[in-house]
Amino acid sequence: MKEAAVEERQPSYLARLRMEYRSSDKAGYIMVLPYVLHFLVFVAYPLVFAFILVFCKWDIVSPMEFVGLRNIQRLMRDTTFWTAVTNTLKFLALHIPLQIVFALLIAVVLNGPIKLRGFFRGAFFLPFVISGAVVTILWQQLYSTDAGVFNLILTKLGASPVPWLTDPSIAIYSIAVMATWKNVGFYIVLFLAGLQNVPRELYEAASIDGANRGEQFWKITMPLLRPVTLLVIMLSTIGGFGLFIEPFVMTGGGPAESTLSVVLYLYKNAFQFLKMGYAATIGFALALMIFLVTLVQRKLLDVEQPY
């Protein structure tokens, strides 16, 4: 274990360490021991292992084979992988704005003098606590082209049915709408918490200055909500890159690979084709993308620490 900021001076490093140990709280070592063990076994070891796998070909049952940079080269020209990346970005492109606009709108309404606030907040929050498995199984039926509830309503209104999950240019957006429905309650609550931290005096001062409700919103509320907004964007970006159970249950990645997400592709490579090395490479590429995208978001929104 590395010790924190110990300067090397006389007396010797070791002696100093010993002194420091003697004066430290011994219980501390025992209390963090489970964490350290857990970290070594379930974080450090898998990370190192994943990194090694990037340079190997391995099907779990036969011996591991070193292949150099072949997995990375393959990834670069694997059109299916890039399709999966594009799909994930398409998903985020609809999911994030939808999430923010809807969550913010409802949060602002709920923050006003509303009766039954608890009921409404609870209703919007309900999908969030329920398993993704339930939500996807349910929405698969709602989205069914021939007998789904959405198309029944549409045909009753005289519109033609929409192939929600069977048209390659629609399916990923259908999934994005569903994911928004599932998660938006959580973000409403985050925005509500943010709104409650906005001092009332600011609004009072603004209305004395003659600012109307709209101006108050854009000039006071939005700037103060920036950290929460960034948090919402980052959390939904990270969640969006992890998109898996929805396409896994609803479409298997089809039609025409339009809902194949990066994690679903990783899962297929690892557990259907037993290409563990390649799957690990996809995992690192995914981590890198998440890191870069959230970094850009931070810079664009100019917030150092969102919380």
Added chain:
Amino acid sequence: MRTFKKILGYVILTAAALTFIYPFLWMISASFKPESEIGSLSLIPKNFTLAGYGAVFTQIPILKALFNSVFVSVISTACVLIFSSMVGYALARLRFIGRDTIFNLVLLTMMIPGQLTLIPMYVLIVKLGWADTYKALIVPAMMSNMGIIIFRQFFMSLPQELVDAARIDGCSDYEILFKIFWPLSKPSLVTVGITTFIGSWNEVLWPLIVIRKWDMMTMPQMVTLFSVGGLAGAQVAAEMAAATMLALPVVIAYLFFQNYFIESLALSGIKG
């Protein structure tokens, strides 16, 4: 004009809230409908039937899955509460070599996406011979970085006099943590407890990977496989019955502890 606007606001809000509740009501009602009625919008089954539930109970060991899920979630949550609060206490209240390193590790590992370590974790579980056991589900979930951070934050806010007085009484650090700090930390315990429990209860991907035996599956995994794997034989009522049974425990808990749920999850979001 003002009242009109107000009414309009309520109408919109109610409509929006309905779109959030209706699918669940539809799911519950579909689970009691015969196949021929499922394609209707009505929420009240004309010919009420338990056939969907019958199909679930005869085709999959759903009660065993319920037990597995409860068992795994309860043990994992208990472990997280004990271990994370211990680490949180040590980081907040004790002085020892490597304390800052560990705190930085906690912050750093929170940034690592789970998908990255998925494969090595699976291999590890296989190598340990833990595939198809509760260990595979519980042991990796015994620690929570978010839990550590929440506990550390809270424990730092408690007054030093409490600790000093306890030490004079001859209390060990364990006693201070579990007998003095724990009773004062109900909000943190509830927050960490609920988020861990819900996370564990709803997890699908990890059990899907490490559990293959029907006997050992958790509820969400079994329900997913039941409807994806074709066992439901394309019977929508059966799928909806399984989904309803999976949702029910969480919904009931949610109805009882709604405010705790919302506040604790929001808090964890802000903290994490």
Added chain:
Amino acid sequence: MRTSIKSRVAAIVAALLMVSLSCGIIEAKTPVTITFWPSSNPQEIEFAKIIVARWNKQNPDIQVKMEPLPASRSTEEVLLAAIAAGTTPDVCANIYPGAISQYIAGKGLYPHDKLPGFYDFVYERSPKEIVDSFTYRDGHIYQIPWKANPVMLAYNVNLLRENGIDPRSLSTYSGFLKAAEKLAKDTDGDGRIDQWLYAPSTDVTWWQRFFDFYTLYIAASGGKTLLDDRGRVAFEDEAAVAVFTFLRTLFDKKLVPKGMLIGDQFLGGKVATTITGPYSIPYYDQNAPEGFKYDFMPVPVPDGHKGPVVTYGDPKNIGIFANSKHPLEAWEFVKFIMSRENDLLWLEITSQPPYRKDIVDDPMFAPYFKKNPMMSKFVVQGAYTRGVDDSKYLIEIFDAISKQYDLCCVNGRKTPKNAVRDGARDARDILAGW
């Protein structure tokens, strides 16, 4: 006090650890138990329950414990994971020969030829060509031929008759397409088509292609499989293009539904034909509505096809795993499963023909075939079947074909020729093991 709480905490922690760690121990087997994994479909479980109960009664020293395979996306994934984890059963009765290379590469299966009296038993029971076709390159045999499910076209007799369609016309692509046009109708007047001749799966999961592209390809090509004898891609040919064109035309002209239908619409009378195996017979008999009449015929082939129609045989075998501590006892149990009496019981419960010589002429089986004339069709078809190629990349190749099927046939984004070309290219790439 100091020690008491410390030890109490320690005890709680220890107890939690113990609970989570001991789960494995509880599951430990007693030495004379054999685990047996049958397939998870209801009929096969019923059969397994009966024979396991009989065996356990007759053999108190070798107890069999039955654990149906989890019906996740495929048995192959489950068995491979079990091989990697060392948690294989002693016997599995759902060994799919297409994945056998992977099982062997993982040293998962027992070399069955080393079992006492192995060849005496299998040659006595099954035709020699069948046994030899399951022999691995290294000269060993890692599976025991058990049963096949020749895939045929099931059709709704009354629905076709009502619409003036002669089932025989369905035997060629042109006849099939004509009939499909006749049947695709809006029967309840809501402006949406709700009746079809055929509803091919639009699911992209790899094994779905067994029951559309692969079966039709074997039939169209007169019995070719995806790879040649030397393991090279062999499906870039006219037959594959013909199959893709046929399926694509069905989707293009909206003669088949594109979305997933809710419920089994073959039994629901909305879809007149379906490609399936004999295992559907008991399912249909149990679930068909009053007055529902069905029959089977060979799958359609391109116009001008000559000779008998070859089809996908969907073979499933029984295997003993290398990990088994009691291979000899397991072998005794396997012989019991495949005995003449139990083969008949199997046939009666599941309607899946076992690989048993001269089964139609066997007096013991005669009453069965007399009572179930439809089964003789499958036994006749059974002489013209192909299985799957022996490659550890088979799942990936099927996935590549499934992708082209989805792009070309279902979504019309590619010409059949290009789809076959791209599928073959991807398959070569996969086989090269990049």
